Amino acid sequence: xxxxxxxxxxxxxxxxxxxxxxxxxxxxxxxxxxxxxxxxxxxxxxxxxxxxxxxxxxxxxxxxxxxxxxxxxxxxxxxxxxxxxxxxxxxxxxxxxxxxxxxxxxxxxxxxxxxxxxxxxxxxxxxxxxxxxxxxxxxxxxxxxxxxxxxxxxxxxxxxxxxxxxxxxxxxxxxxxxxxxxxxxxxxxxxxxxxxxxxxxxxxxxxxxxxxxxxxxxxxxxxxxxxxxxxxxxxxxxxxxxxxxxxxxxxxxxxxxxxxxxxxxxxxxxxxxxxxxxxxxxxxxxxxxxxxxxxxxxxxxxxxxxxxxxxxxxxxxxxxxxxxxxxxxxxxxxxxxxxxxxxxxxxxxxxxxxxxxxxxxxxxxxxxxxxxxxxxxxxxxxxxxxxxxxxxxxxxxxxxxxxxxxxxxxxxxxxxxxxxxxxxxxxxxxxxxxxxxxxxxxxxxxxxxxxxxxxxxxxxxxxxxxxxxxxxxxxxxxxxxxxxxxxxxxxxxxxxxxxxxxxxxxxxxxxxxxxxxxxxxxxxxxxxxxxxxxxxxxxxxxxxxxxxxxxxxxxxxxxxxxxxxxxxxxxxxxxxxxxxxxxxxxxxxxxxxxxxxx
Numbered sequence: 001x002x003x004x005x006x007x008x009x010x011x012x013x014x015x016x017x018x019x020x021x022x023x024x025x026x027x028x029x030x031x032x033x034x035x036x037x038x039x040x041x042x043x044x045x046x047x048x049x050x051x052x053x054x055x056x057x058x059x060x061x062x063x064x065x066x067x068x069x070x071x072x073x074x075x076x077x078x079x080x081x082x083x084x085x086x087x088x089x090x091x092x093x094x095x096x097x098x099x100x101x102x103x104x105x106x107x108x109x110x111x112x113x114x115x116x117x118x119x120x121x122x123x124x125x126x127x128x129x130x131x132x133x134x135x136x137x138x139x140x141x142x143x144x145x146x147x148x149x150x151x152x153x154x155x156x157x158x159x160x161x162x163x164x165x166x167x168x169x170x171x172x173x174x175x176x177x178x179x180x181x182x183x184x185x186x187x188x189x190x191x192x193x194x195x196x197x198x199x200x201x202x203x204x205x206x207x208x209x210x211x212x213x214x215x216x217x218x219x220x221x222x223x224x225x226x227x228x229x230x231x232x233x234x235x236x237x238x239x240x241x242x243x244x245x246x247x248x249x250x251x252x253x254x255x256x257x258x259x260x261x262x263x264x265x266x267x268x269x270x271x272x273x274x275x276x277x278x279x280x281x282x283x284x285x286x287x288x289x290x291x292x293x294x295x296x297x298x299x300x301x302x303x304x305x306x307x308x309x310x311x312x313x314x315x316x317x318x319x320x321x322x323x324x325x326x327x328x329x330x331x332x333x334x335x336x337x338x339x340x341x342x343x344x345x346x347x348x349x350x351x352x353x354x355x356x357x358x359x360x361x362x363x364x365x366x367x368x369x370x371x372x373x374x375x376x377x378x379x380x381x382x383x384x385x386x387x388x389x390x391x392x393x394x395x396x397x398x399x400x401x402x403x404x405x406x407x408x409x410x411x412x413x414x415x416x417x418x419x420x421x422x423x424x425x426x427x428x429x430x431x432x433x434x435x436x437x438x439x440x441x442x443x444x445x446x447x448x449x450x451x452x453x454x455x456x457x458x459x460x461x462x463x464x465x466x467x468x469x470x471x472x473x474x475x476x477x478x479x480x481x482x483x484x485x486x487x488x489x490x491x492x493x494x495x496x497x498x499x500x501x502x503x504x505x506x507x508x509x510x511x512x513x514x515x516x517x518x519x520x521x522x523x524x525x526x527x528x529x530x531x532x533x534x535x536x537x538x539x540x541x542x543x544x545x546x547x548x549x550x551x552x553x554x555x556x557x558x559x560x561x562x563x564x565x566x567x568x569x570x571x572x573x574x575x576x577x578x579x580x581x582x583x584x585x586x587x588x589x590x591x592x593x594x595x596x597x598x
Contacts, residue, residue, distance in 0.1 A: 001271060001520070002037040002260070003051060004030070005044065006058040009428040012179055013060055013086070014101045016147070017188075018128050019425035022179040023059035026084075028421055028432070029181065029253050032510075034274030034546075035260070036518045045070035053080055053269050054260065058178055060086030060130065076166030080263040082256075085176035086130035094172040095137025095163030102129045103147035106211075107159050107175060107252075110141045115262040116171065117141050117160060118575040119254040122246055125212055126159075127183050128176030137163035143175060160255070169267070171259050177252050182425055184249040184415035185437070189389040197355040198344050198385035201406050205413040207244055213411070214245040218452030225481075228448045243442070243449070245456055249415030250464045254574060261548055261576040268550040270530050272518050272591070275544035276418075276465055278509070280571065280580055283417075283462040285493040285500045286469045287313040288380060288405065288440065290341050294322025295475060302474040303327075305483065307334060309490050314503045316341035316380040319366035328371045337502035338371050340364055340401070343382035355387050357395045364399050378403040378503040380440075380471075393422050393433045401435060403507040405469065408440035410449070411457065417441075417466025419510050436507055440469040445489065446481040447473075454489050462496045465573070467506060512538035518545075521590065532591045539586035546571070546578040547593050555579035556594040568593075 004026055011020040030037050037056075044051065046066040051074055060083075063071070072093050075081050087094045106123040117140050131145060143159035144150070150157075161172045187204035218224040218241055229237040264271050277284060289302065294317065306313055314337040317323065331338055340363060345354035347362035368376055379396060384406045386392065396404050407414045419436045441461075445451040454470075461468035470489055476482040493500070501509075515538055521531040534545070549555060555570040561583050569580045579593060 001052050002035065002054045002056065003040045003044070004037050004056045004058055005040050005042050005061065007042050007061055008430060010059065010062060012128060012176065014103055014128055016103045018179055019182055021428055021430050022182040022425050024430040025182045025423055025425070026056065026058040026178045028423065029178070029256065031514055032418060032420065033253070033257055034276065034513065036272070042067055045074070051079065053267065054082070054264060055079065056082045057084055057088055059084065061088040063088050075168035075170060078167040080168060080267060081170045082259055082263070083170065083172045084178060085128060086174065087132070087172060091135070093165055094161060094170050095135055095165070096132040096158065096161050096172060096174070097135050099131040099133060099157065100148070102131050102143065102145055102175065103127070105143045105145040105175070108142050108144055114140050115575055116162070116255065116258045119251060119258060124246070124248050124251050125184070125207055126175040126180045126252070128179040130174045131157040132161065132172070132174045134158045134161045137161040137172070169263060171263060173255065177256055181249045181252050181415070182423065185420055186389065186422055186425070187414060190386045192387055197353065198387045200409065201384045201386040202409045202413050204386060204389065207248065207413060207415065209242070209244065209410070212244050212246070212248065213242045216241050216243060216245065216453060216456055218450055220452065223452035224450050226446050226448060226450050239450060241450065243453055243457070244411035244413055245460060247412040247416050247460065247464055247466070250418065250466065254464070257574050258576070261574055265548055265551050265576060268552070270550055270593070271548040272532050273546050273548070274513055274516050274518065275546050278540070278542040278544055278582070280544050280569070280582055281497065281499060283465050283496070283498055284467045284506065285458070285498040286438070286467050286503060286506060287311060287500060288339070288469065288471050288503065289313060289315050290380060290382065290471065290473050291315065291317045291323070292341070292382065292473055292475055294318055294320055296322055296324070296327060298474040298477055299323060299327060302472070302477040303330060303334070305477065305486065306336070309487065311490055311500045312336050312502050313500070314339050314378060317367060318343050318346060318382065319363050319370060320346065325372070337378070337504045338373060338376065339503065340367055340376050340379040341382050342379055344385050355385070357398065360395045361399055364401070375400055377401070377507055378405065380404070381406040384409060390422055390424065390433065393435045393437070396435045397433055402511070403436045403438055403503050405438040405440055405503060407437055408469070409442055411441060414439050417461040417464055417468065419467070419506060436510060438467065438469060438503060438506060440471050443471045444473055444476055444482065445470070445485040446479070447476050451485045451488070454485065455492060458489070458493055458496070462498065468493060468498065512540055513543065516540070516585065528595050530593045530595065534585065534589040534591055536585035536587065539584070541584050542582050543585045545581045545583070545591065546573065547581070549577045549579060550595070554596045556596050559594065560592045562589050
C-alpha cells in the first residue's frame with residue numbers, strides 16, 4: 001500500500017544545529033497514525049522489485065541516475081510519490097525549480113483551499129528543507145524564510161507543490177517536514193544557570209513565544225484573573241494572555257496525512273488504518289496532579305472532588321512524608337494512578353550530583369515501597385525540571401518508567417497533544433527510546449494562567465485528535481476559583497465527547513495499538529470488496545478501524561469481521577471520509593469491506 005524510502009545513514013543537507021538524522025522519524029509519525037507501511041531502501045527504485053502504489057521519500061535523497069529513472073518510470077506508469085525536504089535531484093518530476101537550501105522559516109496558510117493544506121489556518125514554524133519555485137507544478141502553499149533571508153526582490157518561495165506526470169502524481173513538501181516535527185518535539189538542550197542543577201523544560205522549546213504564540217481574547221474578568229498577574233505602576237494588574245495555541249508539529253503531521261489520504265482517495269486506492277482511540281473517540285482528556293509536599297488534607301479534598309466528578313487521574317507524588325498507605329490505597333481502589341514526582345535532590349544521596357540517575361532511582365524505589373506498587377508507570381518532574389536533551393528519558397527507561405510528561409507549559413511548547421517516542425537524532429539509524437513522552441498544556445488555570453485559556457486549549461486538542469492534558473496541584477484545591485476551574489474543565493471536555501484517562505491507560509493503549517499489523521489478504525480483494533488481515537498480539541477492546549473511501553464511493557452499511565456482520569459508520573478525519581468499524585481485537589482477524597460506488 002505505502003512504501004517509505006529512507007537512507008538512515010545520509011545526514012540532512014544544510015548547515016546549522018538541526019537534527020542530522022531525523023529521516024527515520026517518518027516511521028514514528030506513520031506508526032502513531034496507525035497507517036501500515038513498509039520501509040524500503042533507495043535501491044528498491046532500480047532493482048526491479050514491485051513497488052506499492054504510494055511512495056514517500058523521507059528526506060532529500062542522493063539518488064543514482066538509475067534510481068532517478070526508476071522513480072520517474074514509477075510515476076509515469078501511474079504511481080504516487082510524496083517528496084520531503086527537496087526533490088532528490090528530480091526537479092522536473094516534481095514540477096519545480098530548486099533555488100537553494102532552507103534552514104528556518106514559516107509555512108504560510110494558503111490563499112486558496114485544498115484537500116492537502118486544509119489544516120493550515122496560521123503560519124507554522126519549519127526547519128530545514130529547500131526553497132523552490134513551482135514550474136509546471138501547482139503551488140499549494142508558500143514559505144517565508146528566516147534563514148537564509150528572503151531574496152532581495154522579495155520573491156516568494158513555494159513550499160507545497162502538486163504535479164501530474166504521465167499517469168501518476170507527485171506532491172512535494174519542499175520544507176523538511178520530518179526534521180521539523182522531530183526538532184519541535186525534542187527541542188534544544190537545557191543548560192541550567194549555576195548554581196541551579198536544572199531548569200524548567202520550556203527552556204528547551206525551540207518555538208518563539210511571540211511569533212509562534214497567539215493572543216487569546218478573554219472578555220470575562222472572572223476567566224481572565226489569575227494570581228500570577230504582574231502589578232503595574234498605575235495600580236492596575238497586567239495579565240499575560242499570550243500562549244502557544246497552535247500545536248505546530250501536529251500541523252505538519254496533518255499535512256503529511258492529508259497528502260497520503262488525498263493522493264490515494266483521488267486515485268481510487270483504498271487504505272485501512274487503526275484509529276488513535278477506541279469506540280470511535282475523537283480525542284481524550286487527562287488530568288494529573290503534582291503533590292508538592294503530600295499534604296493529606298488538600299489531597300483528600302481533591303480526591304473527594306474527583307470522586308464526585310467520576311474522573312480517574314494521575315497523582316504525581318513525591319516520596320516524602322505526608323500521604324499514608326490509606327490514602328494510596330484509596331487512589332488505587334478508585335482506578336486513579338500513582339506516578340512519581342521526581343524532585344531534584346530530595347534523595348539522601350550526597351555522593352552523586354543532585355540531578356542524577358542515582359537520585360532518581362532512590363526516589364522511584366522509595367515511592368514504590370511506600371505505596372506497595374511493584375512498578376510505577378509514569379513520572380512528571382517537580383518544577384518540570386530538565387537538564388540536557390534526552391538523558392532523562394534514559395533514566396526513565398533504565399528504571400522502567402514507560403511514560404514521561406514533564407514537557408509542556410504555556411500551551412503547545414513542544415508542538416503536540418499526542419504521545420511520541422523520542423529518538424536519538426545525532427547518529428545514523430536513529431535509536432528510539434522506550435519511553436512515551438506526553439506533554440501537558442499548562443499548570444493550574446486561575447493560579448498561574450487565566451481560566452480563559454482552558455476552552456481554546458482543550459478545543460484544539462480535540463480538533464487535532466489528541467490528548468488534552470491539564471495539571472492541577474492539590475495545594476490549590478481549597479481556592480474556590482480552582483475548584484470552579486476543575487469542574488468547568490471536566491464538563492467542557494465531556495461536552496466535546498472526551499473521556500478522562502490516566503496516563504497509564506494512555507500508555508497501555510498506545511503501546512498495544514502500535515503492535516497491531518494490517519495487511520491485504522491474497523485471497524479475496526476485488527473491485528467490489530477489500531479484504532485485510534489484522535493481527536493484534538494484545539487484546540484491544542472496541543478498537544476503531546478506519547477505511548479510506550476512494551473518491552466517488554460511499555461507505556457500506558455493514559462489513560464483516562471474521563465472518564460476522566459489523567455495523568459501519570462514516571466519519572471525517574483529516575478532511576477525508578472514512579468507513580469506521582469498532583470491534584474487539586486479539587489474535588488474527590479478517591476484515592472485509594464492500595465498496596459502494598456513488
